[in-house]
Amino acid sequence: MNRxxxxxxxxxxxxxxHPMRIRILELLSEGNKNVNELQAILGSEGSTVSQQLAILRSKxxxxxxxxxxxxxxxxRDPLIKDLLVVAKAIFDNHLVDTISLLEDxxxxNTRKEG
Known part of the structure; x- marks a missing residue:
């Protein structure tokens, strides 16, 4: 693959x-927002939100x-919304597998005790 x-x-x-960057992308998937709107939704300081937005902009x-x-x-690309949906589906599948393993x-343990 090309380097x-x-x-x-x-x-x-x-x-x-980063969890906050993921959440920012989820919020922007719902529509455009300014720092104050993101700050209010995230319950975080504006400087923290601005710092995370700067990283997302730089990339x-x-x-x-x-x-x-x-x-x-x-x-920047509407396909990011699709990427987040796919990532959530992968995460949900992983949780289902983990829950099944824990139930097993x-x-x-119940059989051994009984």
């Missing part, structure tokens, strides 16, 4: 490797357009 493409993929996934995951004194943030272990 530049591999590096791009690595940097892209690094940009997603070309989101972009901002100046609107008066605010900047309105958007997903509990049933095994």
């Amino acid at each position: 530049e493409i591999l590096q791009f993929k690595t940097e892209f996934f690094k940009a997603l490797a 070309n995951v989101v972009y901002g357009i100046k609107d008066g004194t605010s900047v309105i943030y958007s997903l 272990m509990r049933n095994e």
Whole structure:
């Protein structure tokens, strides 16, 4: 695989490797928002939200357009929304497998005790 493409993929996934950045992307999947809106929803300081948005901007995951004194943030590519849906499905599948394993272990322990 082309080294530049591999590096791009690595940097892209690094940009997603933070809970607040994932949540910001989920919120932007619902529609464009400014820092104040994101801050209110996340219950976090504006500087923290701005810092995470700066990382997402530097990795070309989101972009901002100046609107008066605010900047309105958007997903750079609408496919990011699909990526988040697929990631959630993978996570949910993993949880189902984990729950099944735990239930099997509990049933095994119950049989041993009984």
